[in-house]
Amino acid sequence: MDSKLFGLAQTEWRWLIAIYLFLAGAGGGAHITGVAADFMGWTTVATIGICLGWPCVLIGCLCLLADLGTVQNAWRVARKPDTSWIARGTIIISIFMIVAFIHTILWAWPGTMAGGDATARHVVGVIGAVFAFGTMVYTGLLLGDAIPMPFWSTALLPILFFFSAASTGVMAVILAGVFAGVEESTLLTLARADIVLIVVEALVLAAYLHGSYRHPNTRMSAEHVLSGPAATMFWMGVVICGLLIPLVIDALGIHGTGAAIASILGLIGGLCLRYVVLAGGAMYPMSAAGTDFRPVRRPKDPMPAMGKLPPS
Amino acid sequence: MASYGMVIDLNRCYGCYACMLACKVANHTPPNVFWSRVLKGESGTFPNVVRQSLPVLCFHCEDPGCVKVCPTQATYIGDDGVVVIDKDKCVGCKYCLMGCPYGARYTVPEWKSYFPEGLPLSELEEFQKKAWEEKSGCGVATKCDFCTSRREEGKEPSCVVACPANARIFGDLDDPDSEVSIRIKTDKGFVLKPEQGTKPKVYYTPPR
Numbered sequence: 001m002d003s004k005l006f007g008l009a010q011t012e013w014r015w016l017i018a019i020y021l022f023l024a025g026a027g028g029g030a031h032i033t034g035v036a037a038d039f040m041g042w043t044t045v046a047t048i049g050i051c052l053g054w055p056c057v058l059i060g061c062l063c064l065l066a067d068l069g070t071v072q073n074a075w076r077v078a079r080k081p082d083t084s085w086i087a088r089g090t091i092i093i094s095i096f097m098i099v100a101f102i103h104t105i106l107w108a109w110p111g112t113m114a115g116g117d118a119t120a121r122h123v124v125g126v127i128g129a130v131f132a133f134g135t136m137v138y139t140g141l142l143l144g145d146a147i148p149m150p151f152w153s154t155a156l157l158p159i160l161f162f163f164s165a166a167s168t169g170v171m172a173v174i175l176a177g178v179f180a181g182v183e184e185s186t187l188l189t190l191a192r193a194d195i196v197l198i199v200v201e202a203l204v205l206a207a208y209l210h211g212s213y214r215h216p217n218t219r220m221s222a223e224h225v226l227s228g229p230a231a232t233m234f235w236m237g238v239v240i241c242g243l244l245i246p247l248v249i250d251a252l253g254i255h256g257t258g259a260a261i262a263s264i265l266g267l268i269g270g271l272c273l274r275y276v277v278l279a280g281g282a283m284y285p286m287s288a289a290g291t292d293f294r295p296v297r298r299p300k301d302p303m304p305a306m307g308k309l310p311p312s
Numbered sequence: 313m314a315s316y317g318m319v320i321d322l323n324r325c326y327g328c329y330a331c332m333l334a335c336k337v338a339n340h341t342p343p344n345v346f347w348s349r350v351l352k353g354e355s356g357t358f359p360n361v362v363r364q365s366l367p368v369l370c371f372h373c374e375d376p377g378c379v380k381v382c383p384t385q386a387t388y389i390g391d392d393g394v395v396v397i398d399k400d401k402c403v404g405c406k407y408c409l410m411g412c413p414y415g416a417r418y419t420v421p422e423w424k425s426y427f428p429e430g431l432p433l434s435e436l437e438e439f440q441k442k443a444w445e446e447k448s449g450c451g452v453a454t455k456c457d458f459c460t461s462r463r464e465e466g467k468e469p470s471c472v473v474a475c476p477a478n479a480r481i482f483g484d485l486d487d488p489d490s491e492v493s494i495r496i497k498t499d500k501g502f503v504l505k506p507e508q509g510t511k512p513k514v515y516y517t518p519p520r
Contacts, residue, residue, distance in 0.1 A: 069404020069451030076384035086383035148413035
């Protein structure tokens with residue numbers, strides 16, 4: 001890694017965890033969008049949101065399981081909710097998926113979101129929305145509990161992840177809505193809601209990176225993201241694809257294919273955001289007796305031939 | 313019960329890496345896994361430059377960042393103050409690797425030899441692979457355990473015994489008459505990253 005974070009940055013949580021964080025957030029956001037749409041009487045959008053939410057989270061969980069070193073023990077992960085955010089998150093996500101699944105098979109899938117007694121559906125919807133909110137926020141809290149990583153232990157991170165999750169959730173619903181033939185006016189209303197979410201997300205992101213840049217312990221992490229090896233993914237992925245293009249498309253009121261493309265780019269941006277935050281997670285060096293101990297990059301292998309097998 | 317800790321005398325340590333290698337030999341750690349390692353740092357400006365060595369290992373903290381975040385209770389503080397990992401409970405989520413401010417925890421997804429891949433394993437490597445998989449395991453978190461098997465035989469950890477400068481002292485911090493306790497008091501022992509609140513039990517005494 002050509003970075004000042006060499007030897008200090010964490011290297012264990014990479015794409016699989018980034019995909020999990022992203023899908024958990026977007027799935028929760030899609031679900032809340034669906035529940036809100038249900039209260040507004042937009043039955044197609046509500047169905048889309050409810051049916052999208054928990055499968056996204058489920059796929060994310062499969063990625064998480066794929067990252068584990070010893071999957072056989074995975075049933076144990078809920079054992080320490082008093083101190084571990086992984087344990088708490090497992091409980092929150094499990095309850096969310098169960099409630100959302102119930103919502104789906106009772107009302108969304110059979111197509112009965114429109115008629116019938118709305119009370120039970122609304123109650124289940126609100127419960128699901130509460131746990132969806134928990135799913136969207138807990139990923140940031142989980143990273144924040146890793147005390148040695150000052151880049152992650154800030155209250156701005158769960159807030160940032162929440163708005164990114166909300167925005168990507170709405171965009172996922174818009175994307176599916178374009179293909180499901182939802183009316184233009186409804187999609188435009190969703191797009192206008194997304195504008196607010198994107199603007200808030202951008203402000204929180206700016207505050208987060210600015211704060212990281214100013215504090216000596218996190219400056220290197222901020223530089224890694226803004227101008228270091230993660231810069232391309234940050235500026236192209238998070239800023240341009242994830243924030244700028246969707247914002248412009250939503251503001252101009254473009255619909256149809258344009259909205260679909262903007263949503264896809266927005267979703268990619270959300271994934272990139274999780275990845276760069278993970279990539280920037282680093283400890284600050286240890287110091288003792290007035291000396292800092294920064295890991296040094298090893299010189300390139302002086303005898304590369306040693307690594308090759310003899311010709312057979 | 314006891315509360316084991318250590319004192320490392322930075323005035324004596326000259327960075328020979330004997331402790332790091334003794335640990336590797338005793339615990340059969342695969343490549344890139346360093347339960348005990350030595351960091352080097354420089355300070356000062358020419359001509360008053362100091363090069364300091366800093367041996368680090370798992371500090372067996374009293375309020376460990378790793379135990380706090382472990383979701384399965386696989387890692388916990390034993391009765392003797394030694395933080396251990398129950399590899400049968402560990403799920404390999406690597407949250408504890410993120411939770412340790414000192415980089416003391418490692419995970420080995422797959423055992424690797426020090427020699428190029430494709431070569432048949434020597435007898436020693438077969439033994440080391442088996443010993444590693446039995447004691448620590450692949451796909452789980454691993455770290456220094458203050459050489460539990462040696463302590464059961466009444467010996468001190470390998471790194472302590474191997475140090476040619478006698479810079480490492482191991483003992484019971486609960487015992488005010490043990491050498492560790494005395495040295496921490498008389499030589500003004502300090503810990504690393506105290507602001508993280510982990511309360512490490514390995515102290516350093518400053519170079520004079």
